Amino acid sequence: MTTLLPPNSTELEYKLEIAKSAETNLERRLNSMINVDSIPDVFLDFLAVQLSVDYWRFDWMPSLKRSRLKQAFDQHRKKGTPYAIKKALEPFGYAVKLVEWWQTNPVGIPGTFYLELDLVGKELTKETYKEVNRLIDETKPASRRISSVNITSNPVLNMGNIIAMQDSIIFECNPGP
CATH class of the missing domain: 3.30.300 (GMP Synthetase; Chain A, domain 3)
Incomplete structure (x- = not known):
């Protein structure tokens, strides 16, 4: 397991991190927030800012927003x-x-x-x-x-x-x- 704790952490802190990781699973939650298909509609606008989508309107339908988000990386490359x-x-x-x-x-x-x-x-x-x-x-x-x-x-x-x-x-x- 990878840790976010600094190298000088105590054994107790490591054990607490292990106990909490089973319950929170931060990595899984972060990955689900970046997945355009599974992210809740209310977060699409924030993801557009994060991915630097050039043209974005808040009144678009969620399906159009998802389509633009999926194209963002490719559009920046080209x-x-x-x-x-x-x-x-x-x-x-x-x-x-x-x-x-x-x-x-x-x-x-x-x-x-x-x-x-x-x-x-x-x-x-x-x-x-x-x-x-x-x-x-x-x-x-x-x-x-x-x-x-x-x-x-x-x-x-x-x-x-x-x-x-x-x-x-x-x-x-x-x-x-």
Whole structure:
């Protein structure tokens, strides 16, 4: 058994630690508090601070919070890459296609990229647009800038037992220099 006691502890202190360890099992409790799937919902916000999750909202559903927590380490490793931008938007249900300047025909302006974002049945609102821009800005490399964002929204129309897809709405944004 590993101990938290200093080397100059008495025999009595060691025996008390052994007696208490069976009852408290601190290591097991700490591991359960770090496991994203088993942590109680009320502690998710604290775990987000501990894992330095870049974008977090307290009003999210616990399932979305857990999803963001599971991605935190991977996102920090890959921050500033196209992969990170895609992963930042996917938990919200968006399909993302990122094209960098050297992948376009003709070749675009060096250091730029554009996004094609499909909201997959979600409505395009001002809040959604602000959220998308914030996520992109927080995860993109500092040396890159967006040349344009094409957002496609196919709202789902629910009429009783019938679900119909409405016409697609495409919003294009060309940010300035």
